[in-house]
Amino acid sequence: MLIGLTGSIGSGKTQVANLMRDLGARVIDADIISRELTLPGHEGWKQIREQFGDDVLDSGNRLDRKKMAERVFNDPSAKKRLEAILHPLVFQEEKKLYEKLIASDPSSLVVIDAALLIESGNHVNMDQVVLVHSPKELAIQRVMARNGWPREKVIERLNSQMPFEEKSKFADFIIHNDGTLEELQSNTLATFRSIAKLAKQ
Known part of the structure; x- marks a missing residue:
C-alpha cells in the first residue's frame, strides 16, 4: 500500500514520518530525492541550469537552494517553471523506489513523505493520504x-x-499535532493501525 504523508511547514510531518518508520513503514522522502536530482550533472540540475541560467548556482556549480527559493518565492511564474521540472522527475524516482520495495516485500506499507503532495497533484496516486496539522501559532x-x-x-x-481547510478535503486521515510527544505517538499509532487494517482487506 502507498501512503502519502503531507503537512505544512512546522506541522510535525517529518516527526510523524519517523514514527511511522519506527512502526515498520518504508519511508520515501521526496525532499531527499529532489536534492539528489539537483546535484551537479543530474537531470534536475541540468534542466534548472538550462531554464534559469548560472545565476542560481554557487561558486562550485551546485544549485544555490537559498537563492533559488528566494527567486521562486517572489516570482509565481518561476515557481511554476521549477515545479514543471522537478515534480515529474521526483514522481518518477518515487515510483521506481516504491516498485522496488513492493517487489522485495509485497505487504510493505510505503510512505511518501512530501510537503507538496497535494499541491503537486501526486495525492491522486496514493492509496491513502495522511495530513499532519498543528495550530498556526504552534507551527x-x-x-x-x-x-x-x-x-x-x-x-x-x-x-x-x-x-489546512483546503488540504483536508483530500485527506483520508488527519493527525493533529497540538499536544505532547506522547499524544502524537498515540495519534500516529492509531492512524497507522487503521491503515494497516485497510491494507489487509
Missing part, C-alpha cells in the same frame, strides 16, 4: 526555533502554502 514557534527565522518570514512562508 510558527516551532519553525522559528528550528530554523532561526524571524516571525515575519515564517508567517509569509505559511501563508504561501495551501491552507
Whole structure:
C-alpha cells in the first residue's frame, strides 16, 4: 500500500514520518530525492541550469537552494517553471523506489513523505493520504526555533502554502499535532493501525 504523508511547514510531518518508520513503514522522502536530482550533472540540475541560467548556482556549480527559493518565492511564474521540472522527475524516482520495495516485500506499507503532495497533484496516486496539522501559532514557534527565522518570514512562508481547510478535503486521515510527544505517538499509532487494517482487506 502507498501512503502519502503531507503537512505544512512546522506541522510535525517529518516527526510523524519517523514514527511511522519506527512502526515498520518504508519511508520515501521526496525532499531527499529532489536534492539528489539537483546535484551537479543530474537531470534536475541540468534542466534548472538550462531554464534559469548560472545565476542560481554557487561558486562550485551546485544549485544555490537559498537563492533559488528566494527567486521562486517572489516570482509565481518561476515557481511554476521549477515545479514543471522537478515534480515529474521526483514522481518518477518515487515510483521506481516504491516498485522496488513492493517487489522485495509485497505487504510493505510505503510512505511518501512530501510537503507538496497535494499541491503537486501526486495525492491522486496514493492509496491513502495522511495530513499532519498543528495550530498556526504552534507551527510558527516551532519553525522559528528550528530554523532561526524571524516571525515575519515564517508567517509569509505559511501563508504561501495551501491552507489546512483546503488540504483536508483530500485527506483520508488527519493527525493533529497540538499536544505532547506522547499524544502524537498515540495519534500516529492509531492512524497507522487503521491503515494497516485497510491494507489487509
